[in-house]
Amino acid sequence: MIRIAVSSEPRLLHILRCVVRCFAQEVGFTAEEADSLSMAIDEAASNIIRHTYGNSHDARLALEIRTYPDRMEFALEDSGPKVRLESLEPRPLDEVRPGGLGTYFIKCFMDSVAFDENFQDGNRLQLVKYLPRKGVA
Amino acid sequence: MRVLVRNEVDATIIDCTGEVDLYSSPKLREALLHEMRGAKANVLLNLSGVSYIDSSGIATLVEGLQLSQRTQTRFGLYGLRNNARSVLELARLTRVFTIFEDEREALTKIASTQPFSGLV
Numbered sequence: 001m002i003r004i005a006v007s008s009e010p011r012l013l014h015i016l017r018c019v020v021r022c023f024a025q026e027v028g029f030t031a032e033e034a035d036s037l038s039m040a041i042d043e044a045a046s047n048i049i050r051h052t053y054g055n056s057h058d059a060r061l062a063l064e065i066r067t068y069p070d071r072m073e074f075a076l077e078d079s080g081p082k083v084r085l086e087s088l089e090p091r092p093l094d095e096v097r098p099g100g101l102g103t104y105f106i107k108c109f110m111d112s113v114a115f116d117e118n119f120q121d122g123n124r125l126q127l128v129k130y131l132p133r134k135g136v137a
Numbered sequence: 138m139r140v141l142v143r144n145e146v147d148a149t150i151i152d153c154t155g156e157v158d159l160y161s162s163p164k165l166r167e168a169l170l171h172e173m174r175g176a177k178a179n180v181l182l183n184l185s186g187v188s189y190i191d192s193s194g195i196a197t198l199v200e201g202l203q204l205s206q207r208t209q210t211r212f213g214l215y216g217l218r219n220n221a222r223s224v225l226e227l228a229r230l231t232r233v234f235t236i237f238e239d240e241r242e243a244l245t246k247i248a249s250t251q252p253f254s255g256l257v
Contacts, residue, residue, distance in 0.1 A: 009160075010158065010159040010160035011160045013158050013160060014156060014158065014160075017158075017189070035189075035220060039189075042191055043191060046159040046191065046193065050159070093228060094229075096199060096202075097203075098197070098200045098203070099192075099196045100192075101192040101195055101196070101228050104192075104227075108227060
């Protein structure tokens with residue numbers, strides 16, 4: 001298990017991306033899949049900075065990564081006000097306008113996304129990605 | 138991320154290099170909107186040096202597209218790497234942007250494209 005705690009500064013997002021990308025490749029995801037996973041985590045962390053913290057850069061953000069033989073589990077923790085799962089619903093793609101794509105990318109790249117309802121101090125977003133089964137295209 | 142602006146005969150080119158994310162996209166936005174508002178007829182964004190672009194970067198491109206519609210500027214992208222192209226395809230945005238393969242094609246064809254008129 002890896003746990004990284006950073007302040008909510010956008011300039012630190014690339015560190016989270018690097019860790020996710022490296023770890024994902026180490027456990028068997030392809031470079032392309034690892035890029036997608038790092039983007040999903042980047043988008044989730046960006047959402048926390050922008051929406052949960054209102055672009056405040058001195059708040060707390062923690063990323064936890066656990067690996068299993070068949071999957072990777074990620075958890076992003078913040079100490080902001082409670083966020084409802086409905087707020088992660090992406091906007092319709094037919095609407096061409098700036099913004100609103102982050103949650104769409106998260107859902108595209110992860111197999112499951114949910115908040116830990118038992119988490120008391122803020123929000124804990126849990127994301128799971130299963131490894132492709134060997135021999136299956 | 139670095140942003141450089143150069144003026145060619147047929148277009149203003151914005152060379153963007155590095156990773157475009159929540160931290161760096163405001164810098165790209167500033168350059169893009171500045172050139173659009175500067176009454177430039179043709180603006181090209183060179184993405185050949187962009188190794189990563191997230192939704193805030195994509196939002197910046199869409200904002201540029203919207204402004205190009207209002208200012209009647211022709212706006213095109215070129216040099217997209219696989220990851221940037223994949224993200225645009227996933228968001229179904231390749232249909233709304235004018236995308237060229239490389240700088241030569243972009244400079245040759247940008248003047249003959251129609252300013253985008255598909256956004257409300």
